[in-house]
Amino acid sequence: MLSNAYICTMKCRYILSVGIFFMFSCNYYSVNTENNNTSHVKTGKVIYQNECMMCHGENGKKRVLGAGDLSQSVLTISERIEIITYGKKSMPSFEQRLKSEQIREVAEYLESLKPHD
Secondary structure, X not given: OOOHHHHHHHHHHHHHHHHHHHHHHOOOOOOOOOOOHHHHHHHHHHHXXXXXXXXXXXXXXXXXXHOOOHHXXXXXXXXXXXXXXXXXXXXXXXXXXXXXXXHHHHHHHHHHHOOOO
């Protein structure tokens, strides 16, 4: 008998797979010729909303299936890129789903989820 957590994980992966297929088949991500941080954050937000929000929530605090609270993260950009690329615990790898540029854009966007004093 399959556990509820396993079934939920499989459903999440299925939904992500269908979403990714749709996204790429519609050429959802346009190539951005501007190379500034603002455009990276905007693109990173769109990718986050499509790929990460299901488990991490709109503000990074949702924590579904053991997802970390991204608003409290002290990880560097490099550490975030590594986790997004290769996955960690129940978080899947995005190495085959996103280009390295897109992974960097998400990692940079995550800074905006932190409270600013």
